Amino acid sequence: MSIKPKFYIKDLKDNVGEEVSLKGWLYNKRSSGKIKFLILRDGTGYVQCVVFKGNVSEEVFDAADKLTQESSFEVTGKVKEEPRSIGGYELDVTDLKIISLAQEYPITPKEHGIEFLIDNRHLWVRSKRQVAILKVRARVVKAIRDFFDSHGFTLFDPPIITPNACEGTSTLFEMDYFDLGKAYLTQSGQLYEESGALALGKVYSFGPTFRAEKSKTRRHLTEFWMVEPEMAFYDLDDDMDLAEEFIEYVVQTVLNDCKEELNILERDTSKLENIKRPFPRISYTEAVEILKKKGVDFQWGNDFGGADETLIGEEFDRPVMIHRYPTEVKAFYMKRDPENEKVVLAVDVIAPEGYGEIIGGSQREDNLDLLLQRIKDHGLPQSYFEWYLDLRRFGSVPHSGFGLGLERTVSWICGLEHLREAIPFPRMIYRNTP
Structure with missing residues (x-):
C-alpha cells in the first residue's frame, strides 16, 4: 500500500x-x-x-x-x-x-494592548509577525550550533542547578535543595565550561539561564538562552577574533535564509548587511571619552548602563567591542591586564541601533594564587570553589570565553522593541504566565 x-x-x-x-x-x-x-x-x-x-x-x-x-x-x-x-x-x-470549528477568537485584526497580547501569548504566537520572529529565532539557533560544530567545538552541557554563583548570589534564584541546603538556578555555565575546555580544548554550551535582577527594561528577561564557548590557549585577542567571526556568520546567515521573515517584520536589512568584520575595538577608557564628548557626566570606574551603551553604539554602523574594563566592576574570575592592574582583560560587544550588550567575555585568571586572592577580595566562600581552583592546580593554561544572549541577538536582528517577542513565553519580574 x-x-x-x-x-x-x-x-x-x-x-x-x-x-x-x-x-x-x-x-x-x-x-x-x-x-x-x-x-x-x-x-x-x-x-x-x-x-x-x-x-x-x-x-x-x-x-x-x-x-x-x-x-x-x-x-x-x-x-x-x-x-x-x-x-x-x-x-x-x-x-x-x-x-x-474555532470559538470566537480573542485576537482579532484590530489593535490590542500589549498586556492583552502577553496574557494570550499561547495564541499570539500564531500571528504572522510572531511566526516570523520565531522562525528567525530558530534559524539563529541553528546558525549558532552550525558555527561552533564546524569550528572544532564540542557541546558541553553544564548543570542548571548549582551550589554557588559565578558572580555572587544577589541576582540568583534560590531554592532549598533537599538536605544539602541552598542551591541556585544557574546564571551562567561558564565555570563548568572552563573544566570542559581543559578536557576537550574548545567547548560550548547552549541553554537557559536565569537572572533574578529586578529590572523592568526592554533588554531584560529573568529566563533567557545563552550560548557560551570556552577555549583553552586563547587570550583576549583570540577571544575577540572568534566573537566577531561568530556574529558576522550568524547575521549573514539569517540575512541569506530569512528574507521573507525579515520582510514581514519590515526590517531595514541594509543595516544588517554592514555587519561584517572587522569590528571596531575600543578600550573602556576610549568609550568613556565618547560619552564625555556627548555631554554625559560619566566617571571612570563606573559600569555602563543601557543608555550609555546606546550612546556609544550610535557612533558605529556595526557592533563595537569595548575591552579592558575597570577591575572593580567585573567578575572575580577575569584576568587582570599585566600592563595595568586597574583593568581586566574583558570585552563587551555592543550591538548598533540601541540594542546594547549582546556579548560579554574575558580571558580567565589562570594563576592559582591570584584567583584565590580575587575570591577573597569578593567575599566569596572558598570552599564552594575548590573544584574550580583545581583547574588551576592541575595543568592550568591561558583560556578565554564569552557568552551571547540569544534573545538580545534575535531582538537586534529582527528590529524588535522588546525582548518579550524574542522568546515563545517571556518571563519577567512581573510575569510568569501563561
Whole structure:
C-alpha cells in the first residue's frame, strides 16, 4: 500500500498544476458573491484557497462559509501560480473538510494592548509577525550550533542547578535543595565550561539561564538562552577574533535564509548587511571619552548602563567591542591586564541601533594564587570553589570565553522593541504566565 504524501504550503512551488491536499488553520477569509477566499496557514506559510460555488458541492461551499478564524480544516485543490496572492500561489478548491470549528477568537485584526497580547501569548504566537520572529529565532539557533560544530567545538552541557554563583548570589534564584541546603538556578555555565575546555580544548554550551535582577527594561528577561564557548590557549585577542567571526556568520546567515521573515517584520536589512568584520575595538577608557564628548557626566570606574551603551553604539554602523574594563566592576574570575592592574582583560560587544550588550567575555585568571586572592577580595566562600581552583592546580593554561544572549541577538536582528517577542513565553519580574 502506498503512503499518501503530505503536502505543505512551502512545497507548492514544486506542485504547480497538480492537485494536493493541505491541512491547517483559517488565518483570514473574505467573500465576493459566489466566491470565497480562504487564507490557510500551516506553519510553513500562507496560501489563498479560492472556493468557487460552481466548482464544488453545496456541502463544501457551506462548509467554507462556516469556517471561523483559526478553525482547522483540510482543503484539496489544484495549485496555480498567482503573483498577486499571498505567497505567490493559489489553490483552486475542489473539496474541503472541517476538522474543528474555532470559538470566537480573542485576537482579532484590530489593535490590542500589549498586556492583552502577553496574557494570550499561547495564541499570539500564531500571528504572522510572531511566526516570523520565531522562525528567525530558530534559524539563529541553528546558525549558532552550525558555527561552533564546524569550528572544532564540542557541546558541553553544564548543570542548571548549582551550589554557588559565578558572580555572587544577589541576582540568583534560590531554592532549598533537599538536605544539602541552598542551591541556585544557574546564571551562567561558564565555570563548568572552563573544566570542559581543559578536557576537550574548545567547548560550548547552549541553554537557559536565569537572572533574578529586578529590572523592568526592554533588554531584560529573568529566563533567557545563552550560548557560551570556552577555549583553552586563547587570550583576549583570540577571544575577540572568534566573537566577531561568530556574529558576522550568524547575521549573514539569517540575512541569506530569512528574507521573507525579515520582510514581514519590515526590517531595514541594509543595516544588517554592514555587519561584517572587522569590528571596531575600543578600550573602556576610549568609550568613556565618547560619552564625555556627548555631554554625559560619566566617571571612570563606573559600569555602563543601557543608555550609555546606546550612546556609544550610535557612533558605529556595526557592533563595537569595548575591552579592558575597570577591575572593580567585573567578575572575580577575569584576568587582570599585566600592563595595568586597574583593568581586566574583558570585552563587551555592543550591538548598533540601541540594542546594547549582546556579548560579554574575558580571558580567565589562570594563576592559582591570584584567583584565590580575587575570591577573597569578593567575599566569596572558598570552599564552594575548590573544584574550580583545581583547574588551576592541575595543568592550568591561558583560556578565554564569552557568552551571547540569544534573545538580545534575535531582538537586534529582527528590529524588535522588546525582548518579550524574542522568546515563545517571556518571563519577567512581573510575569510568569501563561
